[in-house]
Amino acid sequence: MSAVKTIEVGFEEDGTWSKKKAATWLGGIALILLALCFVGGKVGIVFALLVLLMLTGIPVSIALGLTVLMFLYLLTHVPIEAVALKLFSGIEKFEIMAIPLFILAGNFLTHGGVAKRMIGFATSLIGHWHGGLALAGIIACALFALVCGSSVATVVAIGSIILPAMIKQGYPKAFGAGVIITAGSLGILMLPSIPKVIYAISTNTSIGALFLAGLFPGILLTVMLCGTTWVIARKNGYPRMRKSTWGQRWKAFRKSVWGLMLVVIIIGGITKGIFTPTEAAAMSAVYAFLIAVFVYKDLPMKKVPEVLRRSASLSAMLLYIITNAVLFSFLMAHENIPQQMADWILAKDLGQAGFLFFTNILLLLAGNVMEPSSIILVMAPILHPAAIRLGIDAVHFGIMIDANMEIGLCHPPVGLNLYVASGISKMTISELTVAVIPWLCTMLVFLVIVTYWPGLSLWLPRAMGLM
Secondary structure, eight states: OOBOOOOOOSBOTTSOBOHHHHHHHHHHHHHHHHHHHHHHHHHHHHHHHHHHHHHTTOBHHHHHHHHHHHHHHHHOOOOHHHHHHHHHHTTOOGGGGHHHHHHHHHHHHHHTTHHHHHHHHHHHHHTTSTTHHHHHHHHHHHHHHTTOOOHHHHIIIIIHHHHHHHHHHTOOHHHHHHHHHHHHGGGGTSSSOHHHHHHHHHHTOOHHHHHHHTHHHHHHHHHHHHHHHHHHHHHHTOOOOOOOOHHHHHHHHHHHHHHHHHHHHHHHHHHTTSSOHHHHHHHHHHHHHHIIIIISOOSOGGGHHHHHHHHHHHHHHHHHHHHHHHHHHHHHHHTTHHHHHHHHHHHTTOHHHHHHHHHHHHHHHHTTTSOHHHHHHHHHHHHHHHHHHTTOOHHHHHHHHHHHHHHHTTSTTTOHHHHHHHHHHOOOHHHHHHHTHHHHHHHHHHHHHHHHOHHHHHHHHHHTTOO
16 A cells, blocks of 8 residues: 655754754645645645645555545535445446456466566577666566566566576676666556556546557667667676577577467457457456466466465555545545646646646656555546547557656655565665666656657557557
8 A cells, every 4th residue: 555755854963853843844834735725725625635644644545535534524515425335336347357357467477487488588589789688677577568567566577587697697786676677667558557447447548448559658668778778788898698599589489478478368359359458357367377377387276375365465455545546536526626627727728738748747746655556546537637628638648647657666755666676686775766867767758759749659559449
């Protein structure tokens, strides 16, 4: 469950408490929140309550729920019974089932030997280039992202194998960690993606179109990250591997083909109308189980219950966040807040380019204090109506949000990829923050490209008849 880092105020340099400084900080925050209430009316009150609760260190999901309950109970005549009804009806959507199923598929793939075979295949292709093992790590992350849907799972699966191997070959630990942290973010951009499902549910956008829309942007980001890595590796003379023969490449491909077939199942099934994206998630989970346990045999049957338990725990956490976010959406819809926000944004006459720039800045700032699922659930229902009224395609807007979420995963204070990589590399968050800077700059350039080149995202789903 995501949590906002509490603000430590009122401490002197020697660690002693300063009442004057604390009072100044708290007074300033109180004045800002009061001004927000007076200027924004009911809209201001809603967001002032939310910010106030988040500043206390309460997890975002609970802050959303408490905001709704306090506002409805004190400032409206909506019966509290309606809240209980909305709690259950809000998560009855069939599409929400895709979330736990993709989580389960990702866990089977992570523990089932798929990752190491993808690394072997990628290494056979480009291991002989400058920084070959690092480049192979990026390609492996992209391949794993095609079937996984989670950035954290991608970092764990690929990073835990490739990072020790890079250090053993003589790569600096910081270089390897920087590569894996940023390449792991591809997990939420390529085909299946949990944040895409959440965005689709929040905005009634086609999940299938969103899945395919992320493919070309994901390929572009993979190439850009590889380019940055190659330049750094060549400049510093990092190791190269022996060039593989075509026979060795074919052998590595045959070993990884069972995992890669999942890409064909997802794309083929959705585009041919054989099954829905939610059913594709179920197929992915079953297929991942079969290849992990019976084909590769890297996951013993006795460890399957542990994989199921971890999947259920993570699914419960995400569904709890979604449930509270559904309540928050209900409050916003009841008070007509999204339309009011859309009217306010349109009145500023920003135009498409200005609105997209404003949205990127807002999402990048939100990435400092919230994790991707919470950001999408709070921001998407507010920003989506304005985007539609400005003529921005909902699918393109969703991929742009996804690209912002990728960047948020790679920098502190709540970048999940950083914390996972810290556990693998035994480096501090401060060291990793410096290590990712070259690739983070590359991702910011990529964000600009995705934002202002909608055709990159929209061509494939249109060509496949999903739009």
